[in-house]
Amino acid sequence: GAVVSQHPSRVICKSGTSVKIECRSLDFQATTMFWYRQFPKKSLMLMATSNEGSKATYEQGVEKDKFLINHASLTLSTLTVTSAHPEDSSFYICSARVAANNEQFFGPGTRLTVL
Amino acid sequence: LAKTTQPISMDSYEGQEVNITCSHNNIATNDYITWYQQFPSQGPRFIIQGYKTKVTNEVASLFIPADRKSSTLSLPRVSLSDTAVYYCLVGDRNSGYALNFGKGTSLLVTP
Numbered sequence: 509g510a511v512v513s514q515h516p517s518r519v520i521c522k523s524g525t526s527v528k529i530e531c532r533s534l535d536f537q538a539t540t541m542f543w544y545r546q547f548p549k550k551s552l553m554l555m556a557t558s559n560e561g562s563k564a565t566y567e568q569g570v571e572k573d574k575f576l577i578n579h580a581s582l583t584l585s586t587l588t589v590t591s592a593h594p595e596d597s598s599f600y601i602c603s604a605r606v607a608a609n610n611e612q613f614f615g616p617g618t619r620l621t622v623l
Numbered sequence: 624l625a626k627t628t629q630p631i632s633m634d635s636y637e638g639q640e641v642n643i644t645c646s647h648n649n650i651a652t653n654d655y656i657t658w659y660q661q662f663p664s665q666g667p668r669f670i671i672q673g674y675k676t677k678v679t680n681e682v683a684s685l686f687i688p689a690d691r692k693s694s695t696l697s698l699p700r701v702s703l704s705d706t707a708v709y710y711c712l713v714g715d716r717n718s719g720y721a722l723n724f725g726k727g728t729s730l731l732v733t734p
Contacts, residue, residue, distance in 0.1 A: 512666075542722070551710070552667070552724040601666045610716045614659075614666035 510536045512604050514615035521592055522623055529587045529618045531602030537582035538604035542612070543575075546599040558585045592622040627711045627725040634731050641698045643728050645711030648692045653715040656687060656694045661708045661727070670709070671696070706732045 511534040521527050531541055539560050544552040556566045556577050564577035574596075576588040585604075589596055603614040628646040635641045647656070655674050659667035671678055673685040673694070684697040698705060708727040 514666075544724075551726050554722055554724075599664065603666075611669070611672075613669070617664065617666045619664065 510534075510604070510606055510611075510613045512602065512613050512615040514600075514602055514618050516618060517616065518619040518621070520621045520623065523593050524591055526588055526590045527592055527620060529589075529600055529602075529620075531585045531587070531604070531615055533583045533604040533613075536604070536606050538585075539582060539607050540605040541579060541585040542603045542605070543577060543585075543587050544601040544603070546601060546617075548599075552601060555587075589620065592620070594622045596620065597622045626723075627713055629709075629711055629725060629728045631726065632729040632731070634733065635701055637702055637732055637734055638700050641701050641705075641730060641732075643696045643698075643709055643711075643730070644693060645696070646693045647711070647713045650691050650713050651715065654713045655715065656685065656691075657712045657714070658683070658685065658696045659710045659712065659724075661710065667710060667724075701730075701732045703732050703734065706730060 513532045515530045519527055541558045543555045545555050546552045554567050555570045556564045558564045558577045558579040560579045560582050566572045574590055579585040599617050599619050601617040603612045605612050655672055657672040658670040660670050661667045671680055671683045671685045673687050675687050678685045686695040708729050710724050710727040714722055
């Protein structure tokens with residue numbers, strides 16, 4: 509199957525700083541990528557849908573100014589958590605949709621810890 | 624979007640067949656049923672997808688009755704490494720088949 513990577517795999521930052529997470533589709537082009545957040549022992553929650561070359565669509569309750577999403581190319585989407593606070597600590601997972609058949613493949617996730 | 628309901632947890636011994644049933648009473652005509660497996664601190668991994676009747680691949684089978692209001696994931700002869708959370712999702716082609724994750728089923732396989 510298609511491979512999706514995320515970088516970094518884990519990051520620890522101080523409260524008030526911004527953190528950027530990259531999501532790459534390694535062997536296919538993805539016109540659409542999705543960002544999820546998962547708290548411990550909870551399910552994945554969709555945060556936003558990222559379309560190449562256009563603004564992301566955010567789910568209800570997700571602050572677009574806090575979670576900046578950029579999808580500048582067909583293989584890269586970035587999520588920037590601005591002015592991070594401890595409550596933003598979570599496991600962030602991206603996925604990419606294969607244009608040919610609309611199947612979705614998930615990245616390995618990024619563990620964010622805000623001190 | 625169709626809501627799914629699964630058992631919160633299941634236990635099994637190694638070597639047994641495990642069947643996890645998912646209810647999706649409001650499934651739409653264009654919706655597919657997709658199952659994912661997730662290990663702790665990893666992204667979900669695709670297991671199997673189907674629209675109706677039965678689908679089988681090298682790791683699992685998916686049984687879907689005619690009314691499509693439920694589906695059953697069958698894992699043959701589970702091993703300890705199958706201990707994970709299993710998610711059933713319902714979605715159409717335009718949504719990438721997988722947008723709304725329910726609570727999933729936590730499967731524990733013991734010796």
